[in-house]
Amino acid sequence: MSEDRWNTVLVLGGIRSGKSGFAESLVAGAPSVRYVATAAGGEDDPEWLERIEQHQRRRPQSWTTEETGADPSLLTEMLTAAGPDETLLVDDLGGWVAAVLNPARQPNDDEADVAALADAVRATRARVVLVSPEVGLSLVPVTPVGRAFTDALGTTNQALAAACDGVALVVAGQPTWLRGGPLEPVAPGEPAVAAPVASRPVASRPVAVPTPSTPAPPPPPAQPPTVVEPVAAPEPGPLAALQGATMTLPLVASGLTEIKPGMDLPLPSSESGPDARERLASLDLPGGGLGALGEAVEFAAATQGTVTPRVWAGVRVVVIAGGRTGGAVAGVDSADVERRIAEAERGEGLLGRLAARHDADISVLRTATTGAMEDGPITDEESVEAALRDGWRLADGAADAGRDVIVLAGISAGAEAAATAVLAATTGAEAVATLPRVQVPGARFDDAAWMQRCAAVRDALHRIRQEPRGAVDVLREIGGLDVAVATGLLLGAAARRIPVLVDGPLGIAAGLVARDLASQTRHWCLLPEAGTLSLVKQGADVLGLTPVLQTGLDLGEGANALSVLPLLRTAIGLASTSPVHPALLGEVGDDGLDDDAAVIGEPAEFAEPDPHGPGPATTGV
Known part of the structure; x- marks a missing residue:
């Protein structure tokens, strides 16, 4: 719509x-x-x-x-x-x-x-x-x-x-x-609930949406979250071969049967995006047009396969919550992390308020706490494979619910250290130069905790210096289950042709891992806001993701993207509904266009006039 x-x-x-x-x-x-x-x-x-x-x-x-x-x-x-x-x-x-x-x-x-x-x-x-x-x-x-x-x-x-x-x-x-129609506000419908396999939904809570004619009251709790939690594996039975911990689990909704390196996933249109960017120059927009927001228009056009993309209407915020132990979580207040996860589950807190303003629903998935990366593999291969499938199912759930864009968010203890380790292991980046500083309440920095995290990342990279660097290996050794779920989400979204707005270390780490399974995934990702972290900027550069905006927001994973989402929507809406500038309509008599040049977007042919009198190179007398 x-x-x-x-x-x-x-x-x-x-x-x-x-x-x-x-x-x-x-x-x-x-x-x-x-x-x-x-x-x-x-x-x-x-x-x-x-x-x-x-x-x-x-x-x-x-x-x-x-x-x-x-x-x-x-x-x-x-x-x-x-x-x-x-x-x-x-x-x-x-x-x-x-x-x-x-x-x-x-x-x-x-x-x-x-x-x-x-x-x-x-x-x-x-x-x-x-x-x-x-x-x-x-x-x-x-x-x-x-x-x-x-x-x-x-x-x-x-x-x-x-x-x-x-x-x-x-x-x-x-x-x-x-x-319906533009003169009558449409009451929000019941939010769709994602129903991935091995998950359970929680109860709904209606959201009050203020009408444009009245001042907006303080933001209410966001639309009801869908809490997705892993459950125990079913008992062996006649279908045990399909229910076991294997990466050949049929992914029926996506039409694929296996998650493995070298997957052949769909690509966005290679023509619609550039054509939409070129078309912006012909629209009836004042001044220089949409500027940097043209990146969002081009992305939306390519992922939708049309020169005039529609505005993203159904938005799903997927919050992945995980935990770690060891030096990666130095300086982390576990109680505060749990509070923010619980707020997201209830549709409250910063993510809840932003989601409510944009009529987005929230899906939260908790992963198990993993070990210390400096001591050994933080999880096992079987758990990684299950997490990849859980993430894929999250994308299937968003697609089945009619959502046309996913905002990837994370509330995970130690995600910054894990993402730094993944970036260093896959690209050779210097971990000390990219690991974010540890900020505590009151806008203060805990540099002692930052040094502990640096040591944990250093020791983990030294430990795996001779280990294989495949996607599953990186997730098992240093990435963790939250990065695995995010990786599966990116793969499933590409398979279902749903664009993903990545924001923060978790999404960047998942993008780096996902490209080793299917290089097409990065083409379905957009970085709406660069933020302040060099980790995100350097990882995005490796992935070829150009940030749409660089406003310096530092609100946390998912919140940056939700904050600039209205601006992205506005730009896409203007690009799709603005008419061609009258001067380019090609009507005879407009701006000196003649019959032969009366074609939209094509200038009149230029014919050099005959000189009146001898030119400068004439030598005759």
Whole structure:
């Protein structure tokens, strides 16, 4: 659904009510519109032809017109084939119903035609506005043909109203939204609950959303979290081969059967992103346009496979909570970490407040506490494989719930030290130069704790200097279960074509590990804000992630991304809904464009004028 809360709209109204003009205003900001005319015949009726010409004169030159004529199935086919970057205006359903009832098509299952059209509207990926006469307010026709038409049109209107996101009634030129639409706030629905295998949800809590016309009260608790906790493995049975701790567990939702190095996952569109960035230069935006936010537009376009990306509507914040022992957690207040995890589970705290403001839901997964990295492997291979599958299932859960972007967050003790060790082990970076300082409440730094962490990372790297450096090996030796879950999430998100906003050390470490399993994962990741940590900046540089913004936020994992999310959404919305600048529309006479150059986005050909008199190289007398 678009940023103004509708993707398909039915506009009803009587004759000369202004319904067509209102419908045209709904799509006026689209870069291009396919106008679908349903009327057939009338060639011998001057008054009817005048009505058609009035409609034609109102349409911008950038619109294209298509006619369904006497074949009503063409409209259903158009809606089915339309892409996500297209906008269709159908005017009107009265002509379509007349074609359905055409005696030449009888006998025919007219109800099946109406049902097929409604299904096409529900399934269409395009932005569609349908115009239809409202027949419920007029007298019952006195002829059988008239009654058959009004009955069929009324049935069609009901079916299409149920299929559309919004329904508007126009009376005397004044529109009233009967459901949805930009004039009526849409009540938030029940938040979807992720249901990965081996997990359990917790109870819901409604979230109050302030209307734009009233001052926003203090932010309420966020939308209810979904707490995902590993449970005990099932008892062996007939399906034990599928339930065991093996990386060949079928991942049915993603269509893959195995997590292993060299996985072939989907890639975003290689053309849509650059084309969307290039298109920004032609939009009717003042000044220099969107600037650095063009990176977000290009990313959204590539991951959605369209030049005009839609705004991210369904956002899921995935919080991965883990723990460690040893020097990696020097200076950590375990009680404070537990408090923040519990707040996220209840939809409270910083992440909860930010998620509530953006209508995002939260999924929290706790991992088991692992050992000290300086002493030996911090977990076993079996646990790593299970954690990878848990992360993949989190991505499947977000996709199945209809979410179109994931914000990866973490509340893990010792995650900074683990991410530093992963960066050093996989890229050769200097750990001392990238390990973040240890900050304690009161904006103070505990340098003694930082030195303990440095020593733990140093000893761990020395211990594994001759060990294999495969993805599972790195996770087992120094990464830990929280990094493994985050890695599985990135893999599953790429498999389900869901973009991920990474933020903080946990996401960077997971990205470095995931690239050894499937290099495509980094192309589904966006770094919204660079933050202040050199660990994040250096890791992002290795992954080829260009931060969209560099505001210096240092709110913690996930919070930076949620803070700048409204700005990213605004940029994507402007890029997808802003029309082409009038000077580039290519109309004859505009800005000196001639007939040959009347093409959108192409300049007029330059012809060097003939010189008047001898030039500077002339030697004649």
